[in-house]
Amino acid sequence: MDRARVVVVGSANMDLVAKATTLPQAGETVLGGEFVTVAGGKGANQAIAAVRAGAATSLLGAIGSDAFGVTLKARIDAAGVDTGLLRVVYGASGVALITVDAAGENTIVVTPGANGAFTDLTGPELAAIASADVLVAQLEIPVETVTAAARAAREAGTRVVLNAAPARALPAELLDAVDLLVVNQTEALAISGESRPEPLLASVPRAVQTLGAEGAWYVDRSGTSVRVPGVRVETVDSTAAGDAFTGALAVAWAEGREIVEAVGWACAAGAACARRLGASTALPNRAEIDELWSVSRGPGPGA
Structure with missing residues (x-):
């Protein structure tokens, strides 16, 4: 079987990660421990997640002309993601602090940098979207670009998975082009005014609400409503668990996996990520x- 083809339209950031016993409160300084710099951003993370889950994956986005941009491209390339259409724009790359x-919980501040300059789509980028099985997008780039990508995918028959993070109200034009919406409780509340998934079906045909260690809740317009249990692991860092979930879900769905089972496999991906x-x-x-x-639960896709 040919590998599933996934195109991710989204952000690339350099993550500056510090471990501490407790998260600082307003005005508080805490003594930290381990510090690492890691290629991140929800777009890059989900692209790498999709590659590692088994798909041929391309990333459409923008990095800066600074040293962080050079490192970001090298690390995303090394992970196996196709960066042939990743733009370099003058100025700073996106950064996440x-x-x-100690419990694996986190706080994150993101400065968009070059991601904010990704404001249109070129012909080659549109062609890449049209040739994919699934388009994956998030909201760390301008929403107008996400909307244009989703509309192009819909016109080409490419499925659209939108991870609506960070939380915000979304234009109807974007939601109309989404096949599967992935949200957490906060993001569901921002879109529908309610912190559960069923009201999202007024805007999209399918939705998954992630529940952290408890798993996920899948609903669709056919009347399906399934709580998929999580996979229990010892959590070290939950930073990219949601991105692992979304990338794996897109791959399993692109490969033709039944959607509820795909959600379960994605829960396993999120749990595996949280162990590191x-x-x-x-x-x-x-x-x-x-x-x-x-x-x-049993064997996963292609096992």
Whole structure:
């Protein structure tokens, strides 16, 4: 079977990650421990997650002309993502400042940098979207660009998975082009005014609300409403668990997996990611996902 083809339209950031016993409160300084710099951004993370889950994956986005941009491209390339259409724009790359506590919880501040300059789509970028099985997008780039990408995918028959993060109200034009919406409780509230998934079906045909360690809740307009249990692991860092989930979900769906089972496999991917420190460096490969999935439920896609 040919590899599934996934195109990710989204952000690329350099993540500056510090571990501390507790997260600082307003006005407080805490003494940290381990510090790492990691290629991140929800777009880059989900592209790397999709590659490691088994798909041929391209990233459409923008990095800066600074040293962070050089490092970002090198690390995303090394992960196996096609960066042939990744733009370099003059100025600073996106940066995320991340603090992780002893329980694996985190706080994150993102400065968009070059991501904010990704304001249109070129002919080659539109062609890449049209040739994909699934388009994956998030909201760390201008929403107008996300909307244009989703509309182009819809016109070409490419499925659209939107991870509506960070939380914000979304234009109807974008939601009309979405096939599968992925949100957490906060993001669901921002879109529908309610912190559960069913009201989202007024805007999209399918939705998944992630529930952290508890798994995920899938709903669709056919009347399906399924709570998919999570996979229990010892959490080290939850920073990119949601990105691992979204990337794996897109791959399993692109490969033709039944959607509820795809959600379960994606839960295993999120759990596997949470066992390690970092963002892109923590994203699991297909064998790791299959192993956790097999232990908890049975064989995963292609196992």
